[in-house]
Amino acid sequence: MNDMSTEGYVTEDGRKIGGVLMEMKDISLRFGGVKAITDISFNIREGEIRAIIGPNGAGKSSMLNVISGFYIPQEGEVWYKGARRPQMKPYEVAQQGIARTFQNIALFEGMSVLDNVMTGRLNHMKTGLLAQSIWKGKAEAEEVANREKVEKVIDFLEIQHIRKTPVSRLPYGLKKRVELARALAVEPSLLLLDEPMAGMNVEEKEDMSRFILDVNDEFGTTIALIEHDMGVVMDLSDRVVVMDYGKKIGDGTPDEVRGNQAVIDAYLGVSHD
Amino acid sequence: MAQSSEATGGLASVPALLQRNAREFADKAAYREKEFGIWQSWTWSEAEKEIEAFALGLINLGIKEGDFVAIVGRNRPHFYWAMVAAQSAGAVPVPVYQDSAAEEMAYVLEHCGARYAVVEDQEQVDKLIEIQDQLHQLEHMIYVDPRGLRKYDHHALHRFSDIQEQGRAAYYEWIEDLKARREKLTYDSTCVMLYTSGTTGKPKGVVLSNRNVIQSAKNACEFDDLNAGDEVLAYLPMAWVGDFIFSIGQAYWTGFCVNCPESPDTMMTDLREIGPSYYFAPPRIFETQLTNVMIRMEDASPFKKKLFDYFMAHARKVGPAILDGKQVSTWDRLKYKLGELFIYGPLKNTLGFSKVRVGYTAGEAIGPEIFDFYRSLGINLKQLYGQTEATVFVTVQPDGEVRADTVGVPAPDVEIRINDDGRIFYRSPGTFVEYYKNPESTADTKDAEGWVDTGDAGFFEPDTGHLRIIDRAKDVGTMADGAMFAPKYVENKLKFYPDILEVVLFGNGKDRCVAFINIDLSAVGNWAERNNIGYASYQELAQHPRVLETIQNHVEEVNKSVAEDEMLSGCQVHRFVILHKELDADDGEMTRTRKVRRVIVADKFKEIIDAMYDGKDEIYTETEVTYEDGRKGSISATLQIRDAQVQPVKAQKVAAE
Numbered sequence: 001m002n003d004m005s006t007e008g009y010v011t012e013d014g015r016k017i018g019g020v021l022m023e024m025k026d027i028s029l030r031f032g033g034v035k036a037i038t039d040i041s042f043n044i045r046e047g048e049i050r051a052i053i054g055p056n057g058a059g060k061s062s063m064l065n066v067i068s069g070f071y072i073p074q075e076g077e078v079w080y081k082g083a084r085r086p087q088m089k090p091y092e093v094a095q096q097g098i099a100r101t102f103q104n105i106a107l108f109e110g111m112s113v114l115d116n117v118m119t120g121r122l123n124h125m126k127t128g129l130l131a132q133s134i135w136k137g138k139a140e141a142e143e144v145a146n147r148e149k150v151e152k153v154i155d156f157l158e159i160q161h162i163r164k165t166p167v168s169r170l171p172y173g174l175k176k177r178v179e180l181a182r183a184l185a186v187e188p189s190l191l192l193l194d195e196p197m198a199g200m201n202v203e204e205k206e207d208m209s210r211f212i213l214d215v216n217d218e219f220g221t222t223i224a225l226i227e228h229d230m231g232v233v234m235d236l237s238d239r240v241v242v243m244d245y246g247k248k249i250g251d252g253t254p255d256e257v258r259g260n261q262a263v264i265d266a267y268l269g270v271s272h273d
Numbered sequence: 274m275a276q277s278s279e280a281t282g283g284l285a286s287v288p289a290l291l292q293r294n295a296r297e298f299a300d301k302a303a304y305r306e307k308e309f310g311i312w313q314s315w316t317w318s319e320a321e322k323e324i325e326a327f328a329l330g331l332i333n334l335g336i337k338e339g340d341f342v343a344i345v346g347r348n349r350p351h352f353y354w355a356m357v358a359a360q361s362a363g364a365v366p367v368p369v370y371q372d373s374a375a376e377e378m379a380y381v382l383e384h385c386g387a388r389y390a391v392v393e394d395q396e397q398v399d400k401l402i403e404i405q406d407q408l409h410q411l412e413h414m415i416y417v418d419p420r421g422l423r424k425y426d427h428h429a430l431h432r433f434s435d436i437q438e439q440g441r442a443a444y445y446e447w448i449e450d451l452k453a454r455r456e457k458l459t460y461d462s463t464c465v466m467l468y469t470s471g472t473t474g475k476p477k478g479v480v481l482s483n484r485n486v487i488q489s490a491k492n493a494c495e496f497d498d499l500n501a502g503d504e505v506l507a508y509l510p511m512a513w514v515g516d517f518i519f520s521i522g523q524a525y526w527t528g529f530c531v532n533c534p535e536s537p538d539t540m541m542t543d544l545r546e547i548g549p550s551y552y553f554a555p556p557r558i559f560e561t562q563l564t565n566v567m568i569r570m571e572d573a574s575p576f577k578k579k580l581f582d583y584f585m586a587h588a589r590k591v592g593p594a595i596l597d598g599k600q601v602s603t604w605d606r607l608k609y610k611l612g613e614l615f616i617y618g619p620l621k622n623t624l625g626f627s628k629v630r631v632g633y634t635a636g637e638a639i640g641p642e643i644f645d646f647y648r649s650l651g652i653n654l655k656q657l658y659g660q661t662e663a664t665v666f667v668t669v670q671p672d673g674e675v676r677a678d679t680v681g682v683p684a685p686d687v688e689i690r691i692n693d694d695g696r697i698f699y700r701s702p703g704t705f706v707e708y709y710k711n712p713e714s715t716a717d718t719k720d721a722e723g724w725v726d727t728g729d730a731g732f733f734e735p736d737t738g739h740l741r742i743i744d745r746a747k748d749v750g751t752m753a754d755g756a757m758f759a760p761k762y763v764e765n766k767l768k769f770y771p772d773i774l775e776v777v778l779f780g781n782g783k784d785r786c787v788a789f790i791n792i793d794l795s796a797v798g799n800w801a802e803r804n805n806i807g808y809a810s811y812q813e814l815a816q817h818p819r820v821l822e823t824i825q826n827h828v829e830e831v832n833k834s835v836a837e838d839e840m841l842s843g844c845q846v847h848r849f850v851i852l853h854k855e856l857d858a859d860d861g862e863m864t865r866t867r868k869v870r871r872v873i874v875a876d877k878f879k880e881i882i883d884a885m886y887d888g889k890d891e892i893y894t895e896t897e898v899t900y901e902d903g904r905k906g907s908i909s910a911t912l913q914i915r916d917a918q919v920q921p922v923k924a925q926k927v928a929a930e
Contacts, residue, residue, distance in 0.1 A: 147310075154310070155308070
């Protein structure tokens with residue numbers, strides 16, 4: 001299934017997956033002498049939920065940071081929307097329509113949920129500083145239009161009741177949801193989720209899974225996610241990349257990956273006799 | 274028949290009232306709902322169009338006169354429209370509690386044989402799909418919120434707006450049919466069927482006619498002078514008779530506006546934004562609000578807290594008297610005015626009660642302290658006694674004659690009779706038609722002359738003519754020494770403490786009373802946080818020694834106050850436990866309207882009760898719990914049983930004679 005053809009495929013539940021949106025070619029990343037990622041290639045197709053899994057220290061977060069442009073790999077190429085991506089600043093990557101959430105929540109703690117989510121619309125605002133400080137006219141109309149989009153997201157993620165609440169007062173699970181809201185407000189073509197369920201209880205995990213599936217279903221957003229919880233990953237994703245010690249040891253549908261001996265060894269350990 | 278539709282000017286059905294409102298109040302807001310952060314509104318003429326489109330869509334889908342349409346969702350304009358649309362098409366709406374577990378829902382839908390179900394979202398659709406095998410009659414499901422449902426098989430599943438669209442497209446095909454069906458509706462046709470949750474046994478379908486609903490709504494509106502300018506917030510379960518009467522009956526009779534909250538969690542914010550002029554809530558809501566106020570005052574600065582305490586003490590002293598227009602000294606009035614400026618006004622504003630002209634509490638007895646708290650702020654909160662079978666109203670309190678311990682005088686056109694054993698019977702235009710498919714129960718409850726047994730015991734106060742409810746007739750008992758046992762009285766006293774959420778008192782036929790207590794997690798949790806007490810779960814917090822001690826103090830306080838009452842001093846609590854779980858409707862321990870099912874609780878926790886009477890100090894227990902999605906789990910805990918100090922029982926008059 002992990003072929004290089006440009007046509008997509010159809011998932012079990014009948015969703016049509018499109019062509020390749022992002023392609024990682026022979027990526028290697030080093031920090032000094034430490035090899036974080038060695039020679040990894042895979043692609044992300046339009047409309048799919050793609051997971052990157054692996055044990056602790058496998059290099060998953062590094063991989064996500066390469067995708068989001070935060071780390072620049074020493075070797076290899078990143079192709080996005082059919083073109084090779086040059087070295088970019090993270091904000092330039094964001095302008096290309098890639099949004100992300102963070103493993104350790106990175107919200108503006110003192111600001112309200114609404115304001116936090118509104119920051120996701122920054123790239124869609126065209127009026128200048130001066131116009132915004134005078135506020136009347138164009139800037140106002142623009143804010144109203146953006147607020148409308150944000151309200152749709154708030155409604156979608158069911159966080160109406162905390163709209164005006166400062167983020168610092170929210171419990172962990174809700175903060176995660178607010179972060180997702182901010183990323184969605186960007187209207188991304190590729191959404192990166194860094195351990196969206198880390199530290200959550202079962203109920204929160206179920207809610208989050210439902211939101212991720214709904215986002216993909218409702219807006220057709222391509223999602224790449226890193227996750228620890230194997231059960232969640234296998235249920236959510238269309239295709240999975242498995243990493244261990246910076247190397248790719250498996251790639252395919254959840255069922256294929258589950259049966260892969262290298263993956264089983266990485267997760268359960270191998271006897272050395 | 275005693276009344277004909279002439280009394281209401283020929284308006285013999287809810288759809289007829291809709292037509293009138295669309296003419297007379299065409300541009301006045303009929304519905305509002307907060308969506309996407311903004312209050313969206315529909316005028317009466319717009320609402321009429323929406324309802325017509327949906328009714329046409331239903332006819333297009335093949336709905337027949339007399340069909341049942343289940344309505345499962347939280348308060349949203351769409352569901353009110355769906356109910357009136359169903360009526361317009363000659364069908365009968367059956368609102369169902371949306372938080373019911375799948376089996377409960379299956380029972381109701383199977384019992385009425387609903388062919389159509391209008392539901393809110395994916396959650397409800399999934400629930401109905403799960404029980405589809407048991408529902409042979411269910412043919413079509415219509416949902417409002419399309420989210421997550423795109424991939425579902427849409428052969429028998431439709432989107433609300435699509436049905437309306439189809440209705441508009443087929444306008445000329447069906448409009449004459451719709452009009453004809455609407456014309457056929459009379460005062461005697463069924464208006465709605467509501468399932469009573471019932472503290473015992475299976476739910477029963479109460480059939481209410483247009484006469485019941487319109488006549489009751491009209492009488493109640495006249496009693497409180499409600500008019501088209503009033504505003505209500507619709508947040509109570511749609512399956513409850515109260516919501517049907519307020520949000521449909523009275524709203525359609527007077528033409529006032531029904532406001533729907535954005536989500537269940539935003540209710541308090543929405544309440545404040547709307548500032549309703551007519552407000553209705555079960556005691557539970559008032560208790561929760563009071564608890565929240567008290568918690569927040571605990572966190573306030575010492576100066577603010579002092580100010581609050583000072584003025585609240587003053588309000589308790591003179592507030593109710595001022596509200597009732599009684600004589601109060603000028604100095605006290607002045608001080609009350611000052612309090613209004615500093616405390617009462619802002620507090621009422623925060624609670625969303627600034628504009629409340631008429632507020633009602635019903636469904637259960639309210640603790641006098643809670644009741645007085647709101648009245649002392651100047652909120653015209655009154656009590657009402659009613660039930661589904663009476664289309665709500667049995668007795669109401671007129672303005673100026675409000676007291677915490679009575680439920681008022683008979684509502685307009687209601688006759689009341691009290692039997693020798695204290696049981697209350699009534700007869701009124703609101704008296705229900707029958708229990709659906711259950712003639713035995715109908716005959717048990719309603720006699721040939723139309724008198725209905727309330728199941729409650731009470732008496733009329735000789736001086737004022739106000740009705741006083743003692744308790745559910747079957748809950749009132751006698752203790753081993755012949756003294757009266759009335760659990761509600763003691764439970765309500767305990768429930769006034771913000772720490773205590775629920776109490777169940779036992780003692781019928783025994784020599785002393787024991788009690789189960791549920792702590793209020795928000796109040797006690799807040800207290801624990803302030804006192805640096807760590808806890809991982811409800812069970813752990815409930816068994817914390819300091820929590821037990823606090824509750825023990827409350828119990829002993831209440832014992833003192835109960836001992837004052839000559840009739841009930843035997844009901845003092847000798848021993849109590851704090852339960853390891855909250856009583857929950859999902860586990861069948863409460864009804865959906867949150868009334869305790871005493872018999873079930875007593876049966877389920879029998880070993881704990883036995884241990885309390887056996888004099889044990891602690892008991893290990895394991896209980897099965899049901900999660901909202903129907904899965905089951907179990908929780909276990911070792912509960913400590915505490916002894917509470919009791920006051921000597923006063924020599925009882927009854928015994929002395």
